[in-house]
Amino acid sequence: MGAWAVPWVVALPLAGALVNGLWGGRLGRRGVSLVACLSVLGAFLLSVALTRDLVASPGAEDRTVRLFEWIAVGDFRIPAALVWDRLAALLALVVTGVGFLIHVYSVGYMAEDPDYSRYFTYLNLFVASMLVLVLGANLLVLFVGWELVGLCSYLLIGFWFERPAAAAAGRKAFVVNRVGDAAFVLGILSTGSLLGTLDFREMARLLGEGGGGLRGHPALVTSALLLFAGATGKSAQLPLYVWLPDAMEGPTPVSALIHAATMVTAGVFLVGRLWPLFEAAGPVLPWVVAPVGAATALFAATVAVVQYDLKRVLAYSTISQLGYMFLALGVGGGTAAFFHLTTHAFFKALLFLAAGSVMHALHGQIDLRRLGGLWKSMPFTFLGFVVGAASLSGIPPLSGFWSKEEILHAAHGSGALWLVALGTSFVTAYYATRATVLAFLGDPHSPGRPHDPPAAMAWPLAGLVVLSAVGGFLGAKWLGAPFHAFLGPAWGGHEAPAPDLGAVALAVAVATAGVVAGWLAHRGRREPQLGPVRRALEAQWGVEALYEAAVVRPGQALAHLLSEAVDLRGVDRAASALAEVVVRAGSTIRTWQTGNVRQYAAGLLAGAVVLFAYWVLR
Amino acid sequence: MEVLLFALSAVLSLAGGLGVVVARQPVHSALSLLVVLGALAVLYLTLAAEFLAVLQVIVYAGAIVVLFLFVIMLLHARTPETRPSPVGAQAAVAVPLGLALWVGLSSAALQLPARASRVPEGFGSTEAVGRELFGTFLLPFEVASLLLVVGIVAAVVLGSSPSSYERRGRER
C-alpha cells in the first residue's frame, strides 16, 4: 500500500459527507446509512493496511504525501501535505475504528429522526476533518482540521437547533473553543517565526540534535504555552472546560464520538505531535502541562460526584480522564498518555453508547433520580455499562487499569502530582459506582417498558465491550507489549515500564476502595447529603459563577450597549435621517409636478434659451 | 419692388401673428392665422418656391384653418378664461423669455453666411420639386403617406361617438 492511499483515508469520509449532503434526500435512510458507514469503514481498512505497511518496512518510515503547494511566499513555503507515521496511524485507527462503530450505532439510534441525512453528513464530515487534523504534516494543515472539527462539533451539538438549550450549547462550545483557538493561532505564528518552519519533521530536526541555542529559549516557551492554551480549549481542561458538559445536548452518539473518543483528544494529540517543541521548552511540560492536567482531573472528578444527568457525569469524567493524559505528557510519559487515550476511547464510548441505549429505551430520560432497576430489563446494556465503569475505575484486568497504571507509574517521580492522580482515581471509582448503582440497580420504577437495544445499536456495544475488556493487554509486558513497541519509536524508543508490584497493588487498592465507598454510600439508590460540600461541588467550585461574573455579564452588557446606543440610536438614526432627507427632497420636487402643460412648456423654453445663449456666446 | 413686397408681407404676417396670440375670440385667432398664412405664401413666391406657395394656400389655408373653424364651431368655444389661472405670472415669464429667444435666434441667424447663390431656371417649380420628391425623397414620401393613413384612422376612431364605440366593443 503506497503513499497514494493516504489522501483516500480522508477523501472517503469526505466523499460520504458530500454525497449524503447533496443527495441524502433521494437516497433514503438505507442509502444514507450505507454511504456513511461504508465510507468510514473504507477509511478504517485503508488505515489498517497502511499501518501494516508501516510496521513491516521499518526503514521507510513516515510516508508524506504532498497534495499541493499551498502557501509560497518567497522562501517560506507551506505545502498542503499529509503524513502517515506511527502517531498519525494510531489516531487514524482510533478515529475510523471507533467512528465506524458509532456510525453503525447511530443507524439504530437516529432511526426515528427526520433529519437523518443531515446527521450523517455532519458525522462523516467530522470524521474527515478529524483525519485532516491527525494526518496533517504541518501545523497549518493540522489547524485547518482543528477548526473544521470545531465547526462540526458546533453543528452536531446544536443538531436539534430548535431546542434553545441545544443551540445555546453549540454557541458556547464554539465561543469557548475560539478563545483557545486565538491562543493557538498566536502559538502558530510564534513558532513559525521562531523556527522558520511549521513542518513537524523539520521542527523535530531543528530541535532534536541539541536544538542549538533554542532549548529553554523564552520565545520557545511562549510558543509552547500558547499552543498548550489552544489545546486546553479543545480538550476541555481548566479553565476552558465549560463547554463540554453543555455539549451533552447533542445526540448521544455524537457525545460518544466527538466528546469522548476523538475531538477532545485533539489537544493531547497536539502536544504529542509537537513533542520536540514541548520537550525543548524547558519548564512548560512539568510546570504547566502536568499540573493543569492533574488539577483538572481532580476537579472534574469531584464535580462528577454530584451530577444527576448521567451524560453530564460522563462529560465530567471525560474532562477528568483528559487531565490524566495531560498529566502523563507533562511527566514525560508520552506512550502512557496515548495508551490511555486509546483505552479511554474504548470504555468512554462504551459508557456513552450504553447511556444512549437507556435514553433510547426510556424516551430521552437520563436523570439518575428517575432511573433504576434497569439491570433486569436491560441486562445487555447493564453488562456494557458495568464493564465500562469498571474499566474507567481501573479495575484489573480491564483496559483502563493498564493505561492508568502506566500513568501513575510515570507520575511516581513528582510526589504531589502522583498523590493527586491517586486521589482522583479514588473519586473516579466512586462516581462510576454511584452512576452504575443509581441507574441500573434497585427496583424498577421508571415508566414505559425498557428493553435492550436493537441489533444496530447492540453490535457496536458488544464490540466496545470486548475492546474495553481486553484492549489493555496491548500494553502487557508479558505479551510483548505490542502497543509500546508500535508507538515507542515515536518517542525515541521507550520500553514499557517494568511493573512495580507495590505501586500496582496500591493503585488497585485505591480503586477498589472507591468502588466500595460508592457502593456503601449509594446502596439502595440513596443519595448522601454531604451538606456544604455538595453545594460547593454543584457550583463546580465556583468556576461557572466566576465565568458568569467576569465574562458573561460584561459581554452581555457590552452587547446591550452596542445594540442600544450604537446601533439603535446611532446607526439607525443616521439611516433614518438619510431616508428623511430623501423623502423631503422628493416632496419638494413633487411640487414642481403641477400637471400644467403650459408651465412645462415655459420650463422647456427657459432651458432652451439657456442652451441657446451658451451656444451663441461661445 | 421686391423690397416693398417683402416689407408688406412681413408686416402683415407679424400683425397676423400678434392677432393669433392676442385675440379674445378663437374665431378671430383663426382668421388672423389665415392672414399669416397668406402673407407667408407671398413670401414663398419671392423666394422662388412657387409650388410650396400654392401648397401652402391649398393645404394650410384651405384645409387646416377650415378644420380649426369647424372644431371651434363644434365646441362653441367661448372665452372661458374667467377663472383665475393657477399659473398667474405666466405672461410675465413668457414675454421676457420670448424676447430672449428672439434675440438669440436672430443673432444666430445673422451669423450665417447669407450670400444668395444663383438659382437655375425652374428652381422651386412643380416639376423640380416633383423630381426631388419621387427621386431622392421617395422613402420619406411613402412614409408620409402612411402617416396620413394613420391620421385618418385615428381621426375616425377618436371622432366616433363613445356610445357606438362601446356598442361595437360589446358586440365582439
Add this chain to the structure above:
Amino acid sequence: MTVPAGAYLVLSAALFTLGTVGVLVRRTALVLFMSIELMLNAVNLAFVTLARVHGDLGGQLAAFFVLVVAAVEVVVGLSILVHIFRTRDTVDVDEVDLLRG
C-alpha cells in the same frame, strides 16, 4: 435676391417667438394649437429661405414634409381635443392636470 436673407430669417425668428409666447400664455386649447401652427410656419419660412440661399431644393422638400405632418398632427390633435371636451366640458388647458404629482 435684393432683400438680404437675414431679414427673412429675423422675421422667421419673430414669428417663432410669437408662437412660443402664444403657447405659454393662452389657455384655450384651440388657440394653443394655432400658436403651434404659427411656429411651424415660421420654421417653414426659414427652410425655404435657406433653400434659396444655398440653391438646394432639400429645404423646400423639408418644408413640404413639415406641411404634411402638420396636417396630420392637427387632425389627430383636434380629435383628442374634441374627446376631452366631451368628457370634461372644457377646453381650458389648465383644467387638464391629471398628471399632477
